[in-house]
Amino acid sequence: MMLQRAPLKQRLPSIAALKQLRKRKQRIRRAVTATVAAILLALAGWGVYMSQEDNGRPRFEQVAQFQVANIKYTSWGGLAASAQLAYAKEKNVVVPASVTHNGLTYLVSELGFNSFRHDTLLRKAVVMCEADTMNILQGAFKGCNNLKELYLISRKFVGIGSDIWKCPIDSLFDAHHYNDVTLYVPAAQLQLYRRSAWSKFKHIKPVVK
Structure with a gap:
């Protein structure tokens, strides 16, 4: 036979104790709710973070973003900028070494x-590049089916990917580019390119000034 417990009011010594118990329960519920909300917020933030990483967008705060002609520029500080076509409709493109805005x-x-x-x-x-570094990031020339000439006129060797966003050269170009495209580089760096991952290009020539 199961014994029945006395009503809660009879088991507590006073009404004050009952109120105190209710307050404790309310505090516990609020604490649990706040904890769950914090976890959900953190998960949402992590989801955005990972989405940015998956979509190949830098996760840093933009200092400036502007457009000159058909090229968009984005800076994350240090007066350095990343360049990207605004609209894919150009036959010949020159990316300048520098750009002035405001x-x-x-x-x-x-x-x-x-x-x-x-x-x-x-x-x-x-x-063109006069900065201390020049890097080309993932997907840069994918789908450029008629590309024939690529000039990398830079004081320094042009990197594939970057220290933060590493990638192989095949993620920049399509397979046919290595045969179809002539890569032009400064004469002083010619052998360096021919000994690097850029050597996949069958035609690497010095820039003729």
Whole structure:
């Protein structure tokens, strides 16, 4: 036979104790609710973080973003800028070594993710660089089916990917580019390119001034 417990009021010594118990329960419920909300918020933030990583977008706060002609520039500080076509409709593109916006001059040090992707009209791309580094990020020339000439006119060797966003050269170009595209580089760096991952290009020539 199961014994029945006395009503709660009879088991507590006073009404004050009953009120105190209710308050404790309310505090516990609020604490649990706040903890769950914090966990959900953290998961949502992590989801956005991972989504940005998966979509190949830098996770840093943008300092400036602007457009000059058909090229968009994004800076994350240090007066350095990443370049990307605004609209994939160019036959010949020159990415300048620097660009001025609102009185500030930014050195172009990067071709951003998918910067020329699917520009099927593009035949010639000239990349100028005076910054200490120049990097070309993932997807840059994917889908540029008619690309024939690529000029990398930079004081320093042009990197594939970056220290933060590492990638192989095959993630920048399509397989046919290695045969179809002539890569032009400074004469002093010619052998360096021919001994690097860029050596997949069958035609690497010095820039003729």
